[in-house]
Amino acid sequence: MLSIVKTSLRISHDLLDEEIKDLIEAARRDLILSGISSDKANEEEKIDPLIKRAIIIYCKANFGFNSGETDRVTSVNRYQESYNLLKNHLSLAGDYNV
DSSP states (O other), X not given: OHHHHHHHTTOOSSTTHHHHHHHHHHHHXXXXXXXXXXXXXXXXXXXXXXXXXXXXXXXXXXXXXXXXXXXXXHHHHHHHHHXXXXXXXXXXXTTTBO
């Protein structure tokens, strides 16, 4: 999952791997706290496409951007809103909740 998230964040070096790993773990825990099955949220081999997308969006919403502050706030708000909507849908779907 680390390489997938790094690609989505447009990062090709390893300097920020620990921060990104922390964000991935935080996303998984947030999904579980929202009622998503821990088996689905923690899958590594055949990760569900919607869970993968939720983790990526969470990371984009919570990872620092180098752009101007206004652009960053707008991007963060959009990503956070997208993440919350997807998380809510997943928590209501029978295939994803516990």
